[in-house]
Amino acid sequence: MSTHAAAFTMATQLQFDIYFEFAVLAILVFDYCITFGTEVTWTWNRPWTFVRVLLSLARYLPFIVVPMFIYNSLSSISVADCRPLVEAISWLINIAIMAAECLLLIRTWVLCGRKQTVLVGLIVTALGCFAVAVIMNVIAIRAIKYENHPQSLSSCFEAFRPSSYVWSFLSLAIFELAILLLTVPQIFRYDRRSRIFVAMRNDIVYILFIFGMSVVNTSIVKGVYSGPVIILQVVIHSVLASRLLFSLRQIMQQQNTPCGESIAQSSVDVEMLPIVTVKSQGGNVSSSTESLKGLRESTS
Numbered sequence: 001m002s003t004h005a006a007a008f009t010m011a012t013q014l015q016f017d018i019y020f021e022f023a024v025l026a027i028l029v030f031d032y033c034i035t036f037g038t039e040v041t042w043t044w045n046r047p048w049t050f051v052r053v054l055l056s057l058a059r060y061l062p063f064i065v066v067p068m069f070i071y072n073s074l075s076s077i078s079v080a081d082c083r084p085l086v087e088a089i090s091w092l093i094n095i096a097i098m099a100a101e102c103l104l105l106i107r108t109w110v111l112c113g114r115k116q117t118v119l120v121g122l123i124v125t126a127l128g129c130f131a132v133a134v135i136m137n138v139i140a141i142r143a144i145k146y147e148n149h150p151q152s153l154s155s156c157f158e159a160f161r162p163s164s165y166v167w168s169f170l171s172l173a174i175f176e177l178a179i180l181l182l183t184v185p186q187i188f189r190y191d192r193r194s195r196i197f198v199a200m201r202n203d204i205v206y207i208l209f210i211f212g213m214s215v216v217n218t219s220i221v222k223g224v225y226s227g228p229v230i231i232l233q234v235v236i237h238s239v240l241a242s243r244l245l246f247s248l249r250q251i252m253q254q255q256n257t258p259c260g261e262s263i264a265q266s267s268v269d270v271e272m273l274p275i276v277t278v279k280s281q282g283g284n285v286s287s288s289t290e291s292l293k294g295l296r297e298s299t300s
Helices: 003-044 050-060 062-074 079-111 116-143 165-189 195-221 227-254 290-298
Strands: 145-147 157-160 276-279 285-288
Touching (some): 003 050, 003 062, 003 227, 062 227, 079 116, 165 195, 195 227
Antiparallel strands (some): 145 157
């Protein structure tokens, strides 16, 4: 391939990356606009808890990360300033993704009956996977070499792109697979007509999508790191984790008390309201409130 053809191919790739980054930003903004009212209803009037902090990090950090990516692609900053900017973006990405994954962890633990063994296992798995992801990410960032773009399209061009990012995606995929394997069996405990069944079915679809994205990214990166792939992963985590929590709170609100009042507005203890139908071992339908109580506590 001639020098001019190689330069044209590189310029085309950079232009595609910029378009892709703007498309990801559009997805993020559009989803935020259509879910803003839901966020106000189910989040703003609640006290600040650990779950709300995780939700805020997962939902709002992408609004910082994506514009920083676009700035990095369009700006004319010096080569010496590239590394600090990329490192800052990388740490924000790690925090946003881990916050979303922790929301999945908490939800899975609750759906598994809030068992201590499940919680310990999930925490150990999460710490191991997150540690690998962060370490491999740091190694990759330090190995990147920057130079001015040959066609002066960007002064922060990656002349060498390491393959360490593969392990970051792979570690996330392993954790998400563990979440998926724990969640799937739980859905068969509930009656198909119950709202808890619908919530868990949506949960499985979300986790499948997130897990599939991590697997695809593991195959795509393969030593050719692409920024748009990373921000797409962040946005997917943000959108799905937020929607999952909003859906749970809406389902709990729709579960009415015997007096016609919603649980969120009722002063009656949740333990006294048998409103969730669960399949028993004999095939009969019985009433249970344990899972609903756990879901309510986890999202408060």
